[in-house]
Amino acid sequence: MTKLYGAIEAGGTKFVCAVADEDLNVVERVSIPTTVPEETMTDVFAFFEKYEVESIGIASFGPIDVNRKSDTYGYITNTPKPGWKDYNFLGEMKKRFDVPYAWTTDVNGAAYGELKRGAAKGKDSCVYLTVGTGVGAGVVVGGKVIEGFGHPEVGHITMRRHPEDHYEGHCPFHKDCLEGLACGPAVEARQGGVKAYDIPKDDKAWEILAYYLAQACMDLTLILSPEKIVFGGGVSKQEQLFPMIRESFKEQMKGYVPTPDLDDYIVHVDLGDDAGITGCFLLAQEAAAK
Known part of the structure; x- marks a missing residue:
């Protein structure tokens, strides 16, 4: 059976959510406007509920808390984006999907994509x-x-x-x-x-x-x-x-x-606009392998 992996590139304007197989062939990809968490995340949850994924890689706008020892690990922290300050992004995802996660910044996701599949x-x-x-x-x-x-x-x-x-x-x-x-x-x-x-x-x-x-x-x-x-x-x-x-x-x-x-x-x-989502898939695969 084909293994599937999830990816979320969370930007201040839009969230790109996608599911791909082990070879990064995209099964489905959607763009969701970044409004307030109650609206945006409802659509994110609905998208992933259609699939059984092995893991999910998230690369988010920030600042975010990436310190695993912190009480607010997985949060979007001091952002000016209305409604998203101190939002427990990773925690809310974990409540709904019990899978391994990779959690990093949007630019780290893009850097990883470019290292593995792009200019580097x-x-x-x-x-x-x-x-x-x-x-x-x-x-x-x-x-x-x-x-x-x-x-x-x-x-x-x-x-x-x-x-x-x-x-x-x-x-x-x-x-x-x-x-x-x-x-x-x-x-x-x-x-x-x-x-x-x-x-x-x-x-x-x-x-x-x-x-x-x-x-x-x-x-x-x-x-x-x-x-x-x-x-x-x-x-x-x-x-x-x-x-x-x-x-x-x-x-x-x-x-x-x-x-x-x-x-x-x-x-x-x-990789152009695909750098971030590519990095998310690759980090998701690593998280599943750990």
Whole structure:
């Protein structure tokens, strides 16, 4: 009998729920709007009640509690998303489906998918950086998702400012962190509200953004030495950025440490919008095997 596995990629806009077989052939996949838990989760439960799955992998928007020793392990914690703050996501799933679970962040799920099936396939480590409405990163080292008392919040590392950037920063907590200076709303605010897709490809705005993303790549390289840095999110659709990021990375690193060939080191997401759900399936399979 064919074994089935469940996956939930829980985003702030939509939940993608899917069931697949051992070879990751998708049996069914649905998209459910993220409204309030009472509505969204009712649809999630109804979807999985149709199947007997071996396990379920969940990659959720956050912040979430990933510390197994914590009283709030499995919760979505201090999110601004109405209704979801302090929501016991994993606990509610366990009440209804008595199966093994994998529980991690949305970006960790995508990082794991890219490591196993995408741009970092065949490697042992990678960082997946998503740059869009916000900035986040998933980290996999030694084939394992990195977690400690919490999960990485790479979007909030402090940035050294570009000398020509006078924008105060979008982040309400830190102003000039990576997210505050490099997220989509920050790029658009610098241009007086012009949408990113309307900004000319040769505009100074992209040079400034590339500087910050390259700086983040340098910091991650110096701290983690990943074998690949993979970019996803809306920024990954701005193809002109990648040569600029690599060139700025080279300038800022100043040859301090050797790196792989930059064309093969700082790369575009390979699985696209399927990175997260792929990672969920793979983590679900691991959870079932334990």
